[in-house]
Amino acid sequence: MKEGEFVLSLDFELLWGVRDHATRDSYGKNILGGRAAIPLMLERFERHGIEATWATVGAVFCGSRDELFDALPPEELRPQYSNPALSNYSYLDEIGPDEFQDPYYFGASLVETIAACPGQEIATHTMSHFYCLEAGASIESFAADLDAACELAATRGITMRSIVFPRNQFAASHLEVVRRKGFSRYRGTPDTWAYRPTPGRDQTLARRLLRLVDAHTGLLGPHLYRPESDNVPASHFLRPCSGRMAVFHPRHLSVIERAMTKAAQEGSGFHLWWHPHNFGHDTPANLVGLDRIIAHFLRLRDEYGMVSRPMAKSGAKP
Numbered sequence: 001m002k003e004g005e006f007v008l009s010l011d012f013e014l015l016w017g018v019r020d021h022a023t024r025d026s027y028g029k030n031i032l033g034g035r036a037a038i039p040l041m042l043e044r045f046e047r048h049g050i051e052a053t054w055a056t057v058g059a060v061f062c063g064s065r066d067e068l069f070d071a072l073p074p075e076e077l078r079p080q081y082s083n084p085a086l087s088n089y090s091y092l093d094e095i096g097p098d099e100f101q102d103p104y105y106f107g108a109s110l111v112e113t114i115a116a117c118p119g120q121e122i123a124t125h126t127m128s129h130f131y132c133l134e135a136g137a138s139i140e141s142f143a144a145d146l147d148a149a150c151e152l153a154a155t156r157g158i159t160m161r162s163i164v165f166p167r168n169q170f171a172a173s174h175l176e177v178v179r180r181k182g183f184s185r186y187r188g189t190p191d192t193w194a195y196r197p198t199p200g201r202d203q204t205l206a207r208r209l210l211r212l213v214d215a216h217t218g219l220l221g222p223h224l225y226r227p228e229s230d231n232v233p234a235s236h237f238l239r240p241c242s243g244r245m246a247v248f249h250p251r252h253l254s255v256i257e258r259a260m261t262k263a264a265q266e267g268s269g270f271h272l273w274w275h276p277h278n279f280g281h282d283t284p285a286n287l288v289g290l291d292r293i294i295a296h297f298l299r300l301r302d303e304y305g306m307v308s309r310p311m312a313k314s315g316a317k318p
């Protein structure tokens with residue numbers, strides 16, 4: 001029997017990932033807290049031999065406004081979303097000169113730290129946090145966005161092999177582009193209605209509620225996968241331990257642990273993902289949760305031979 005695999009992916013996006021609905025004022029503290037949490041996560045990953053994937057927004061690689069502006073795709077190839085609030089190009093005016101003065105948008109030093117940590121994979125989360133399924137997003141603009149991200153990573157000596165689509169939006173045509181450009185893994189979604197890729201307008205209350213219930217009960221199943229194709233689908237989103245939901249966090253962790261155990265026992269894959277900024281508020285409580293998941297993985301490694309792999313190595317021989 002094949003060994004089970006444990007994949008972690010983090011969508012590293014700073015303010016680019018939430019700017020359509022949040023600002024420095026409303027969410028900046030979480031962004032800064034998320035930055036501070038990254039070395040704490042890396043320290044744990046390194047200590048326990050955990051190889052995670054960091055799906056990084058291209059713009060986050062940059063250390064300055066000048067570098068960013070040089071790296072962006074030409075204007076005629078930028079996405080023309082029907083809703084301009086979705087476009088991160090709408091916010092270029094508010095960006096500061098460099099990472100020191102604007103840590104909300106630039107993360108060059110952190111990308112360097114992550115890349116230097118053993119076993120960590122730098123993947124892409126597109127250049128501009130591109131929304132593939134939103135009205136006005138053409139396939140040409142997606143391809144140009146991806147090219148820009150790859151070129152920027154190449155300036156750091158990084159060749160990216162895996163992609164996480166922002167808001168998990170993609171269709172077959174986007175996968176074709178991604179494969180053509182040399183990517184060998186993508187993060188799909190659990191194969192059930194509540195998780196299927198949709199534009200933002202179809203993320204109804206019903207879908208969100210069902211996912212919330214699933215996260216705390218496992219109602220929709222463990223969402224495991226066979227590690228054998230370029231799709232390394234998400235099993236669960238690690239929800240932040242925060243606010244009124246904090247009291248239910250242990251239940252959420254139990255659902256994750258049960259699914260991990262099943263994956264280890266039957267030799268399938270379990271894929272957990274989150275954003276560093278989810279740890280940006282109540283960081284100690286969130287780290288306690290992560291420690292519990294890591295401790296569970298270590299037990300499964302000892303008992304069943306489960307292995308930690310970044311997305312790019314999903315399905316690989318140990």
Ligand SMILES: [Zn+2]
Nearest residue numbers: 011017166167
């Ligand atoms: Zn994102």
